[in-house]
Amino acid sequence: MSLYNFGKTLCTVILKPMYRFEISGLEHFPKEGPVILCSNHITNLDPPVVGICAPRQVHFMAKEELFKVPVLGEILLKIGTFPVKRGLSDREALRKGLKVLKDGEVLGLFPEGTRSRTGKLGKGLAGAGFFAARSDASVIPCAIIGPYQKFKPLKVVFGEPIDMTSLRDRKASAEETTLVIMDHIRQLLEKNS
Structure with missing residues (x-):
């Protein structure tokens, strides 16, 4: 068993008894090929929760x-997570993210860049749009709908792949592409809350 799968099993054993997971939309998640998984961000538990619920290994970018x-x-590096310098254009992190996608893997992003203090969806940073524009990866929006309260339902909803064709064809900016991604996350949140 890989360290990632061991960690996923351990997190499942710890978190599933605490929260009543309601996972939907797994049929939208590509079984193979590069994927950019973009989710809202409400607590520090979001990465392990998304990792538990996603059907494939997710390589997260983390502060x-x-x-x-x-x-x-050391553990984060061994499970495929890689660092990003927040507030800067971190070229090394961008290179690593593109390599994850080139290798046909899943790149996990929280486009807001930090947890939402209010629980409401914040403004997305350009990084998500950069990866979507610079790759042919499927872009899957994800909504985590809390609150994180013991023994209460915690929804994780995977949306349909976002059609990036027109944005990629006309070489839309990373900022505009991120706005489209955030709008899809917002729609998932509104529809499933």
């Missing part, structure tokens, strides 16, 4: 500070 925490940093 650089987490990799400076002893032991945790």
Whole structure:
């Protein structure tokens, strides 16, 4: 068993008894090929929750500070998570993200860049649009609908792949592409809340 699968099993054992997971839309998730998985961000538990619910291994981009925490940093690297310097154009992180997609894997992003203080969907950063524009990956929106309260339902909804054809054909900006992605996440949140 890989370290990722071990971690997924461990998180499932810990989190599933606490929260009543309601997972929907798995039929929209491509079984193979590159995928950009974009979700809203409400708590620190979002990455393991999305990782548990997604049918394939997800390579998350995470804030650089987490990799400076002893032991945790090493574990994150070993399960395919990689650091990004927030607030900067981090070329190394962009290269790593594109490599994940080139290898036909799943890149997990929280386009808001940080947790929402209010629980409402915030503004998306250009990174998600950059990866969507620079690859031929399927872009899957995801909505986490809480609240995270013990023994209460916690919904994780995967949406249909976003049609990126016209945006890619006319070489839309990363910012515009991110706006489209965020709009799809917003629609999932509104439809399933």
